[in-house]
Each structure stands twice: as structure tokens, then as C-alpha cells.
Amino acid sequence: MSRAEQPSRRTLLAATVAAAVVGPSLSVGVAHADPARPVDYHAWTSYPDWRTGAARGTRAVAGTRPGVVIADPAGTTDYTDPHTGTTASWEYATWTSPVHTLRVPSTEAVASWNAHTPAGTWLQVELHGRYSDGTETPWYVMGRWAAGDQDIKRTSVDGQSDGKSSIWTDTFAVDDATTGLRLVSYRLRLTLYRKPGTRLTPTVWRLGAMGSDVPDRFTVPASTPGLAGELTVPRYSQEIHKGQYPEYDNGGEAWCSPTSSQMIIEYWGGRLTPAQLAWVNPGYADPQVDHAARFTYDYQYEGCGNWPFNAAYAATYDNLQGVVTRLGSLTDVETLIAAGIPAITSQSFLKEELTGAGYGTSGHLMTVIGFTADGDVIANDPASPSDEAVRRVYRRREFENIWLRTKRYNASGKVVSGSGGVCYLYFPARPSARQRKALAAVGVR
CATH class of the missing domain: 3.90.70 (Cathepsin B; Chain A)
Known part of the structure; x- marks a missing residue:
């Protein structure tokens, strides 16, 4: 199995x-x-969608398959791959979605994305939400991903929690749904990475999340x-x-x-x-x-x-x-x-x-x-x-x-x-x- x-x-x-x-x-x-x-699945996929987000070093691209790419990097950062121990420098740029208010206040959420990551590039997806009690989640990492496995090892991130919710591999979950606490809105943030000094870029065509509150x-x-x-x-x-x-x-x-x-x-x-x-x-x-x-x-x-x-x-x-x-x-x-x-x-x-x-x-x-x-x-x-x-x-x-x-x-x-x-x-x-x-x-x- x-x-x-x-x-x-x-x-x-x-x-x-x-x-x-x-x-x-x-x-x-x-x-x-x-x-x-x-269930409420929502995604950003169109050229107008990509233009509505907050861009730091990214730009929207039109065409038959609109997306978002690195334009001028926002900066450079080091990333130590936890699965190889290798530290490398990467240029990065970010795109942050508008706030999406969930039609279904949710106990769980799963993000998913579609992207092209040529060798020398990778991406990270994060989720930040607001609870029904008015407080906010931290920025949770929902995945660090590349199509290949030579630059980084694609990975989920364990150990993420704020005492109200936790990330379980790829799933955001309210820790105790019986309290009535729910996720009522969220933003997604993309961070696009490339080797410094190159013109390489990931291209992301679809970014979305599914929120749900399915009864026990x-x-x-x-x-x-x-x-x-x-x-x-x-x-x-x-x-x-x-x-x-x-x-x-x-x-x-x-x-x-x-x-x-x-x-x-x-x-x-x-x-x-x-x-x-x-x-x-x-x-x-x-x-x-x-x-x-x-x-x-x-x-x-x-x-x-x-x-x-x-x-x-x-x-x-x-x-x-x-x-x-x-x-x-x-x-x-x-x-x-x-x-x-x-x-x-x-x-x-x-x-x-x-x-x-x-x-x-x-x-x-x-x-x-x-x-x-x-x-x-x-x-x-x-x-x-x-x-x-x-x-x-x-x-x-x-x-x-x-x-x-x-x-x-x-x-x-x-x-x-x-x-x-x-x-x-x-x-x-x-x-x-x-x-x-x-x-x-x-x-x-």
C-alpha cells in the first residue's frame, strides 16, 4: 500500500x-x-490574477499560459538543505496573493501549485491565515519544491505549530476543531529562487489552496x-x-x-x-x-x-x-x-x-x-x-x-x-x- x-x-x-x-x-x-x-478550492491562474498580488522582484507574464517569474531579484539568501547539509546562495523574489476569504471557514487547508523549475531554480510556498477568533497564523511553509532533485531535495517542513494549528506534511490543520476555531481567510506567498548571476527563473502557472470543514x-x-x-x-x-x-x-x-x-x-x-x-x-x-x-x-x-x-x-x-x-x-x-x-x-x-x-x-x-x-x-x-x-x-x-x-x-x-x-x-x-x-x-x- x-x-x-x-x-x-x-x-x-x-x-x-x-x-x-x-x-x-x-x-x-x-x-x-x-x-x-x-470545501472551497481557490486558485490564481490568469494574467489579471498574477497582477493583483504583491510583487517583490517578480512580474506577471501573459500568453497562453500566464504565470509569474523572477524579474529583478529582491535579494540573495543562503539555504542549507537539511537533507544534504549543503549550503548555497540563491537570488530570490516573492509574490504574495491577495487575501482570500474562505466561503467555508475551514479546519484544514492544502495548497497546491503548478510550475516549471529549470535546473538551477526552485520555489517555496507558504500560507498565512486569519482565525475566526481574529488572531493570525504564522507564515507556514507548505512545501519547498523543484521538479528535479539536483539543486535541492524537495521537502515538507515538520515542527510547524502556533498552539492553535499545525502543519502535517502538506496539510494545515486546526489542532482542536471541537473548539469551533476555524481558518476564515488566507494568503499564499511564493518565493522563487535561482542561482546568483543567472537569468534563470521558475515560472508558476497555478497557485491555490483547498480549505474544508468536512463533518466528522x-x-x-x-x-x-x-x-x-x-x-x-x-x-x-x-x-x-x-x-x-x-x-x-x-x-x-x-x-x-x-x-x-x-x-x-x-x-x-x-x-x-x-x-x-x-x-x-x-x-x-x-x-x-x-x-x-x-x-x-x-x-x-x-x-x-x-x-x-x-x-x-x-x-x-x-x-x-x-x-x-x-x-x-x-x-x-x-x-x-x-x-x-x-x-x-x-x-x-x-x-x-x-x-x-x-x-x-x-x-x-x-x-x-x-x-x-x-x-x-x-x-x-x-x-x-x-x-x-x-x-x-x-x-x-x-x-x-x-x-x-x-x-x-x-x-x-x-x-x-x-x-x-x-x-x-x-x-x-x-x-x-x-x-x-x-x-x-x-x-x-
Whole structure:
């Protein structure tokens, strides 16, 4: 399985394209999002968006994919990489978003971003918020990231807390949600770094965060099936990579997140060149899965399940975007599938809670690619013994509950957390009108 949702990693909520579609019924209209959805995903993506922020050494760039880049650096700073011990000097510039007032005062928030970081550059994302009691959070580091791993080791930052909230790898969480304390607004700050004396720059195309206040629950209401059909998505098993590159979280058995990411990336046409894969042992099947594990790996968490690192990895491929959000039901997934957009879902369960899985897990990612005529879930489950065995059909009611709940009992009978509907969505940089409508229906713009 994956370590993506180990209870020690985060508090989570318990604590806290038509051408690719098989089946004529996929021509159904897009469902409307529930106005009571307890999630607010907001992002800055357009040229006007980038011009509204506070810039110190950055500038907005227009074009088919607007973004923000280094113009004239604000200064130079030293950074000691905690994972190599190496200290180096970097020029830097910053962009700070306007304040976003959350439509849903939130117990949790997860930032995600899409960027190009050529060799010799990297970036940091921070979050600063205001609580419902009028006080403010510190500037929390939500990630230090580069597409490669030669300049810095991409990393989350442990040990961040102000006594009211904490950062758990990639997730901001109110320490005790039962007090009623909530995050009511936030700003995000980008710091872009480059080697001194160069004209290099990261380019950031999307920066956003998902705030949520999903109620504690062991069970969720069942949704009504509304779509049948299946997307043609590549199938990759994480299990055939057992023992490969143990420096990346002990090899393939823990690679559900990058394996799922790679399936969707290739569904959208993303491909790696032989030169990019040259570092992988030529005797290994599906070397692109090894590549995905290496380039999603979080050196602090010591795993490949950092949610925004996976979304950022997807966006390193030409013409792809990636976001981390929460969805409200399988009806939301049907809306996306109808527009040709598969979804990567995060769930945890006992073996007997998901018929046909054959295993239990404290955290696992799989890809939903369609629905049967009875409404059951068709998933590409990377925890399968071979690529051929990856396609599974899971009972709708079971799948929906293990994905959306925030509390569950583990094998010892202890109450632990569930993901509360966490989902990665990867989609084109220039989505079709139908895709834009489907994404907007689930709260992503």
C-alpha cells in the first residue's frame, strides 16, 4: 500500500475525453455542484490574477499560459538543505496573493501549485491565515519544491505549530476543531529562487489552496448512480516494483500515489523520453513508474505520497494542470468522468470493507475511470499483482464510504482518520468548454 495517509502523518478530518469514453450513456449532462459543499478550492491562474498580488522582484507574464517569474531579484539568501547539509546562495523574489476569504471557514487547508523549475531554480510556498477568533497564523511553509532533485531535495517542513494549528506534511490543520476555531481567510506567498548571476527563473502557472470543514463521520449518505461508461486509462501495478530503488520509500509497494499519477498523466498523453528514463535499470518494466516515484518523493516525509508534490509532478508534463481538492460524492466523479476527466481518490479501509480488494490499508490512492451499469466503481487499483490485474470493479456503496468518511476503526478497534474525500485532479492546461463546466461543477476553476 502507501504511506500516504498514515495517522502519524496528518491529523486529517477525524482529528482535526469524450473520445476516450466507452459507452453511449456518458453523454449525460454535467451535474450541478451541491451549494452546501464544505470545501472551497481557490486558485490564481490568469494574467489579471498574477497582477493583483504583491510583487517583490517578480512580474506577471501573459500568453497562453500566464504565470509569474523572477524579474529583478529582491535579494540573495543562503539555504542549507537539511537533507544534504549543503549550503548555497540563491537570488530570490516573492509574490504574495491577495487575501482570500474562505466561503467555508475551514479546519484544514492544502495548497497546491503548478510550475516549471529549470535546473538551477526552485520555489517555496507558504500560507498565512486569519482565525475566526481574529488572531493570525504564522507564515507556514507548505512545501519547498523543484521538479528535479539536483539543486535541492524537495521537502515538507515538520515542527510547524502556533498552539492553535499545525502543519502535517502538506496539510494545515486546526489542532482542536471541537473548539469551533476555524481558518476564515488566507494568503499564499511564493518565493522563487535561482542561482546568483543567472537569468534563470521558475515560472508558476497555478497557485491555490483547498480549505474544508468536512463533518466528522463514520458513514456518508449514499449517492444515486447516474452514469455508466469507462475511460481508457493505462494500467500500471505498483507491486511489480517491489524492491526497486528502496531509497524512495522502500520501493514499489509504497508507490500507489506516483503510480496512480503516472496512469492519469499518460491518459492525457504525457510521455517520458528515453533520455529521461536512462537512469532506470533497463531490466525494470514500466520505468516511468520508477521515475514518478523519484520525482514525487518528499525527503522529509520519506515517501511519495505528498499530495501537492504529486499534482506539481503532473504539471511538469506539457499542457497538464494538477490540483488537490476534496469532492463530495461519487456523483462529482461521474460529472468529471462524463467530461473525460478521471480522478485519483484517497481511501483507507479494512480488508472486509472493500469487497474484492483482498487487502486492507491505512492509506491508498487509486484511479476512478468509470462506472458500471449498476453504478459500481471501475478503478485502476495499483495494488494489484500485475498490470493486467489493475482494472477492478468495486461496490459503489463500499467505495464511496471508505473514501468520504473522516473516521473509521482500524484492525485494533481504535478510531483513526479517513481522507474525507481527498482527490487529485489532472486535466489539460486549456480544457474544453465541457471540461471547464465539469471542473467548475466540482469547485475547480
